[in-house]
Amino acid sequence: MKAPASWIREYVDLPAGVTTEELAARLTALGLKLEAIVSPGDRITGPLVVGKVLTKEPEPQKNGKTINWCTVDVGAANGTGEPQGIVCGAHNFAPGDLVVVVLPGGVLPGDFAISARKTYGHVSAGMICSARELGLGEDHDGIIVLPEGAGEPGESAFPLLGLDDDVIEFEINPDRAYALSLRGIAREAALAYDAPYRDPADRALPEPNATGHPVRIDDPVGCPVFVARKVTGFDPTAASPDWMVRRLTQAGMRPISLAVDVTNYVMLEIGRPIHGYDADRVRGPIGVRRAREGERVTTLDGAERILSIEDLVVTDDSGIIGLGGVMGGETTEMSETTTSILVEAAHWDAVSMFRTGKRHKITSEAGKRNERGVDPVVTQAAADRVVELLTTFGGGTADPGVTVVGLPPEQPRITISYDLPARVTGMPIDAATTVAHLEAVGCVLEKGDTTLTATTPPWRPDLTDPFDLVEEVARVVGYDRVPSVLPREAAGRGLTREQRLRRRVGRTLAGAGCAEVISFPFVGDATFDALGLAADDVRRATVRLANPLSSEEPSYTTTLLPGLLKAVARNLGRGAPGVALFETGTVAFPADRGPAPIYGVDWRPSDDELAKLFEAIPDQPLHLAVVLAGERERAGWWGEGRDAGWADAVGLVRRLGAELGVGVDVAAARRMPWHPGRCAEVRVAGPETGVVLGHAGELHPKVCQAFGIPARSAALEIDLDALMRHARDVVPGPDFSTYPVAKEDVALVVDAKVRSVAVETALREGAGDLLESVRLFDVYTGEQLGEGKKSLAFALRFRADDRTLTEEETAAARDAAVALAAERTGAVQR
Amino acid sequence: MSGPNTDYDPVEVTPLKAEEVEAARDAALAAIAAAADLAELKQVRIDHTGDRSPLALANREIGALPPQARKEAGQRIGRARGAVNKALADRQAVLEVEHEERMLVEETVDVTVPTDRVPTGARHPLTTGAELIADIFVAMGWEVAEGPVIEAEWLNFDALNLGPDHPARTMQDTFWTDPGDDHLVLRTHTSPVQARTMLQRTPPIYVICPGRVFRTDEYDATHSPVFHQVEGLAIDEGITMAHLKGTLDHFAAQMFGEGINTRFRPSYFPFTEPSAEVDLVCFVCRGAGELDGSSCRTCRGEGWIEWGGCGVVNPRVLAACGVDAERYTGFAFGMGIDRTLMFRHGIEDLRELFEGDVRFTTAFGTEL
């Protein structure tokens, strides 16, 4: 809402010396938030005066242009009183016209300094200004020609052009619709300074009578009040007065014609949207009712609207002539030949206005006010003001008929105890203060012993609850006076275990050289294609968005890999030699457990109802993914560098398992987007060995290609929720032997297809209780082993709890281990 | 040493004259002093104290002397050997120190060569920033509550006094899931976590809810369809706006430094009444609005930065969430984590947070 400061000051007597900035600050403190102060004159300095053109000599130039050599009377403003010689390129003026002249020494917007300069064979001492040069608009039609008698030559042009009038732009919150009018803003200014206020809607009104245009309201809930007035003999060519044009422009509205300008002006002034009909095109009595399903009307923007039974419509004998309160119809629209105007000022149900506007996607200044709530009491005053302005400036006659149908709804009454504002705000607000401030905002109070009952003012439909009154009192007292007090110490339980573990996971990965990424969770079919997912892959079943940002990515993701792969490509593209990125985030799988219910809000839903609500929400497990590409270890004086590979990904999962105390088992698997021969499925070890945590390994070459990252890049993705669920809680103190260790190395030759884990498991079981650990330390293939064979070298460590092992005991355990490995895997000791 | 001199070899025995003992001693001491390193000293030790050294041989002769001469000769030889052994020990200590010093000099490396074999990792500042905020509140006894990002419409809107016809629902441009009558949204704020907490716990409640939220905003330097919020909720007996102010002042000071506090301006949020916008003293110019004579860029000369929204929990919200509004009052607040970090760290473009460039992330390390 843009409000010219001069217009605000028309209704409130502010203390002397209050600047626009101070006023805006005080209004902001009351809840009308300052967006900007526009001071058009601020960018202009120096002599900007009224000039009277004395002579104008057209002089054609070699370049084909014609310039005008003018002499202009600028009074005494140039210090000499002599006419000022000025070259002007515009032609839209004649000797005798009043123009706006900037004299040498002046500065126009854009730091455009004016000086006397030689041009086209003359010394041009100043400039005749266009609206554009003054920053007043984009008008290209030439220089500004002031109306006859607008001022005397030499007089400052600032006030004539409104250049000295600041415009305050406010951001108006939806609850303060009354401030979408000068009436409302001025009322707040009066409240801010406790200053005298003149209500522009407070005017002597003619008595309603039966001779006006007949109106029938069939839906008094949707339209409680309808006022109709008529102006006849209106001159459709009459121009809007300059002050009205200026104010509309300042308020950000485009001047159109007197009839339209007047309705807009009154809407800005009083806040009540007005509709004007061409009275000669209205057929018979006006009616207000709800539409029937499927009825149609063409609104004055030319669109045909198919109506629903919730839409409020205005009718005449021809049918529907407008969407009440939202937009008029085409058939009764005012035109440049309209001489008879039927003025409608009606009060509409805000919820209906909101729904109709939303249904038909109509946003308008009128709709904005009607859907947020307008003072229902000022309908007649607004109509009367429109009639006054139309007849004053359009030469018409006010028809004596005054139609007023319906009554404004009763205002709500709210009872609060006197101390409620103090109890809610923590400010020392006494009963007298509460009373004074509620009265100041317009409430009418009935004062009891401990409680008061406030009848809210009609321009404040937002005041419905006790706490609304608390806010009114608090903002008048001043939010800056709210004390700063810490609440009592709460008996908190600290971070949850899961929150702590999540931090640990992040730190572990960062410690392993991975950098965290946060990416957008939106994907589409192309993403899944690039990952090589089969048509029936479960990850293609997504939660889809009804209104995605991009139709290419309409789904909430089921995997974190795409975002990471894109970030990896971006980093490498920007010159990183290698990168390891990780992300933790939720993915989503559709629940398909029916729509989520919508409950009432007057009381808490039952536990069963809540369970049903939670049940309908898609599963959103927390995932963790890592992608490693390019250089993993740098080359240096220590030796060669090393690129990331499958083992880095598997290693990171094992490391996380160790960090969280979760044993993980690794098995070969096939799953896109991984390389079919280099993909590990990771499971929880131990009794819950069925739980799959996720996958790790080298990415499929096609996937690397699709995302533009190096071949052999590696990745892992696991269900972090599942990993954390298996994290060890209370770790029992370890018990270990301090007797000497006995070490035995064995090299076993097996078929190349035998998994090392199978041999290791057999060794472990065969070795018995004396075995402390077994570790694969070398894998060898070579000619002397023969085709299709490999040698696995294991380091076995033996230790007893109660004694030093003898060589015989150790050898026996080792032999038992090798024997079981031989039996299970065909291993032959080298 | 040797037993009674019954089995010595008379050929090996050399005279026991005092001057000869002294000469042998002096020769030994001179050799010890001349030993240049530990290896030389080792040879000197063999030559002058070994079994075939003059003093060792002289010692053996003592037994052959008449009993009356044994004592004197024994003392003489003992003194000589003692002097030699002490000199050896002293020289050994000196040479060991010299040796170690030389060895350490020889082993000198260039410690300025790079050692960054494995690149440094980092956590994202949005993660560590949210943790920093969580820690500030946990230190006050609050807890951290979380909830799903795909949320029930009722929890995201209705329960928070944003009814279907509430104008505020159009202010928040919401991602809806398909089909729309599933009544699911990508949460537009973390407030549904507040609602969940009230629905599932009994007061007193002191929780903060950090998390990812979504609006259908265009993606530019200051807007993102995906961003992060932290909201706080306190429900207890006797809670007032003053407690809200105190909590936010404390939060601001912890986050931005002592002396950085907040101010309230009246505002409108459906879930709070009274409602306020929270401004933060600009921590760059510390409220002055200017820096070194020119207008502060961080706050555009205002001295204050818009930080978030807050207010007293609307009793209608308490009712929908099953909190006894007669007994309890509450306050709630919320602000963008992204925005908070942007001005805390002078980040100019919001998109840097979501691009995943490691140069951005690693600059912040693993903690904020």
Ligand SMILES: [Zn+2]
């Ligand atoms: Zn600043």
